[in-house]
Amino acid sequence: xxxxxxxxxxxxDPLNWQGSGSIAERVGEHLAYTAIAVLVAIxxxxxxxxxxxxxxxxxxIVVGITGAARALPSFGLIFLFVMLVGxxxxxPAAVVVLMLLAIPPLLAGAYAGFEVIxxxxxxxxxxMGMTEWQILWKVxxxxxxxxxxxxxxxxxxxxxxxxxxxxYIGLGGLGYDIVQGIALRRYDQMLGSALLIIALALLxxxxxxxxxxxSVPRGVRAGRDTDVRTTPTGRRATADNPATT
Amino acid sequence: MTxxxxxxxxxxxxxxxxxxxxxxxxxxGFVIALPLGWVAYRYRLTRGLVLTLVGLLYTIPSLxxxxxxxxxxxxxxxxxxxxxxxxxxxxxxxxxxxxxxALASVDPxxxxxxxxxxxxxxxxxxxxxxxxxxxxxxxxLRVVAVSTVSLLTVGxxxxxxxxxxxxxxxxxxxxxxxxxxxxxxTVLVALLFDRVLAMIxxxxxxxxxxxxxxTAAPTSEAAA
Numbered sequence: 001x002x003x004x005x006x007x008x009x010x011x012x013d014p015l016n017w018q019g020s021g022s023i024a025e026r027v028g029e030h031l032a033y034t035a036i037a038v039l040v041a042i043x044x045x046x047x048x049x050x051x052x053x054x055x056x057x058x059x060x061i062v063v064g065i066t067g068a069a070r071a072l073p074s075f076g077l078i079f080l081f082v083m084l085v086g087x088x089x090x091x092p093a094a095v096v097v098l099m100l101l102a103i104p105p106l107l108a109g110a111y112a113g114f115e116v117i118x119x120x121x122x123x124x125x126x127x128m129g130m131t132e133w134q135i136l137w138k139v140x141x142x143x144x145x146x147x148x149x150x151x152x153x154x155x156x157x158x159x160x161x162x163x164x165x166x167x168y169i170g171l172g173g174l175g176y177d178i179v180q181g182i183a184l185r186r187y188d189q190m191l192g193s194a195l196l197i198i199a200l201a202l203l204x205x206x207x208x209x210x211x212x213x214x215s216v217p218r219g220v221r222a223g224r225d226t227d228v229r230t231t232p233t234g235r236r237a238t239a240d241n242p243a244t245t
Numbered sequence: 246m247t248x249x250x251x252x253x254x255x256x257x258x259x260x261x262x263x264x265x266x267x268x269x270x271x272x273x274g275f276v277i278a279l280p281l282g283w284v285a286y287r288y289r290l291t292r293g294l295v296l297t298l299v300g301l302l303y304t305i306p307s308l309x310x311x312x313x314x315x316x317x318x319x320x321x322x323x324x325x326x327x328x329x330x331x332x333x334x335x336x337x338x339x340x341x342x343x344x345x346x347a348l349a350s351v352d353p354x355x356x357x358x359x360x361x362x363x364x365x366x367x368x369x370x371x372x373x374x375x376x377x378x379x380x381x382x383x384x385x386l387r388v389v390a391v392s393t394v395s396l397l398t399v400g401x402x403x404x405x406x407x408x409x410x411x412x413x414x415x416x417x418x419x420x421x422x423x424x425x426x427x428x429x430x431t432v433l434v435a436l437l438f439d440r441v442l443a444m445i446x447x448x449x450x451x452x453x454x455x456x457x458x459x460t461a462a463p464t465s466e467a468a469a
Contacts, residue, residue, distance in 0.1 A: 003316040070391045071435035073398045075409060076428040079416040083424055161306035165399065168413070178308055182402070187316075194312035198305050205304045 007191035021176070026193070027200065029172040033163045037098035038156055045103045046148070049110025053144065054136055062111045069104040074162045082169045094166045101162055102155035109151015113144025145215040153208035160201050174200070248422035256411070260430055263407045267394050267438065269329055274336020274389055281337065282344020283370070296342060303338035307331060307399045328400035335396060336389045343385025347378035380453055383446040390438040398431055408434070 010016060016023050052058045074097065081093040117140060125139045167175030174197045181190030249256065285295035305313075310331045315322045318330065351374055359373040360366075375382070401409030408431045415423025447454050 070388065071395060071432045071439075073395045073409075073412075073428060073431040075398045076412045076424060076431060079412045079424045080421075080428055083416065083419070083421045157304055164306045164308045168402070169416070175308060178312060179402075187322075190312045191316065194309040197309040198313070201304045201306060201309075202301060205301070 003187055003191055004195075006188035007195055010188040010192035011196060021172075023177075023193075023196070026172060026174050026176055027196070030160070030163055030174045030197075030200070033095065033098060033166065033171075033173060034156065034159045037095050037159050037163075038102050038152070040095070041099045041102035041106055041155060042152070044099075045106035046110045049107045049148075050114060050136070050141070050144075052107075053111045053114025054132075054140060059111070059115075062107055066104040066108045069101070074101055075165050075168075078162075078165055078169060087170075090169050090171060094163075094169065094171055098159045098162060098166075101158050105151045105154035105158065106148075107151075109148045109154075110144070112151075113147035114140050116147065117143050142217045143220065145217070146212055149208065149212040149215050153205065153212055156204055156208055157201060160197075160204060164197055246422070248420060249426055252423075256426060256430065259406065259408050259410055260434060263394070263397060263431070263434055264437075266325070266329065266400070266405070266407055267332075267390070267397055267434070270332035270336045270393050271386070271390050271438070273333045274340050274393075275386055277333070277337045278340030278344050281341040283348060285341060285345040286348040292345065296345065299338040299341045302334055307335070307396055308402065310334065311400070311403045323404040325405055327403060328397070328405045332393050332396060332400075336393055339389050339392065340385055343382065343388070344378075347381035347385065348374055350381050351377045376450065379446070379450045383442065383450075387439050387442050390442055391435045394435040394438055395431060398427070 011023070049062070052062060077097045077100070078094060081097050082090045085093045121143070122135060122139060125135045130138065163173050164175035164178070166173055167179040174193055177193035178190050178197075181187065181193065281295055281299075285292045311327055312322075314320065314327055314331055315324075320326045320330070355373065355377065356369070359369045364373065397405075397407050398409030398412060400407055401413050408427050411423045411427030411430070415421070415427065
């Protein structure tokens, strides 16, 4: 436990919060890389996922991309991209890799959000005379929002975790102090920054979990049943499994 | 290409090492997650507790976990145990949720029928619940296998040899072929695990193959 005390002492040492390379600056860099990568990924993945979900065309693309992305080692991709574009362009290379990691969960979230909507809801909207554009914005997008935010949450966590590794190509972020700590054999610094990274990841997870929860439209929340999984016996009527057959 | 030919032995050795190190976390993750997932599935109170806990564990970035585990457990920072325990934690984190979902996917009527036929809850769990939950369990295990293989590469930063060596060493020496080979081989090992698990699943659950064929036929007819 002594090591943890030293790590906390390192974190609280005012000297480590001053000048260039301070802890605050590392946190800022880390969040900046994360934000840029996720924003670019949103611009690409969300419209595509919505389009696939709305039209029902190209579902295989989503399944294929999310499956294949899991097998790709992000650590290796960082090195690969930097070597391909040259060390001078390593900042954009790192952002591109982080963005690529954020795309699959966002795409899956955007698509799945539309996919789980009861088809009768959309038929009803169409029967009421809504245009396709209105169905998209007034029915599908609000109903799909919780799953989209779920995807956003996974994307952010994935990117925050991987941004730790960009220190290996000489970039900043919170991984920098760990990499430097390993080289200098300074365990207090390594452990201190590791604890900070964990705290940051948990904080972001909590924020996006709240976003996910409060994005459920009011009408859906009011009519929601208890979770089937917590009631092992007793059957619930669903669209695929009506109670009266 | 010449780099690959000249270093074939190193690539092969690292690939075998990678497969060896991936096996333990995948197997251990499954074994630990089974009772944990059951507890999450069975009781409303523990469900929230277990799933929140594994969710939080999964949130921890791998490099940070490699640094935090040694002082917590009293193991060496540069030891294989460090990386294997970290990967097992991730495997459990993914798998426990899959087990809970898999058990919930079993039709409650079947469970009641088994109980009515005189199965003890222990006997029913192994002979009715687990086989019927099999397809979802298998899907979870395949995710675990693929992500374990991919995450293991990060272990090189704490000195554990795997295909990740081709990344760091290749980058330091400026050999693009080395990094590229590392990425390709990691994906191939992940695909290998995925295929093998799917095959084992097909063997253990012959009914899933039969039903896949049965349902495939009518839909193709309907389309025509």
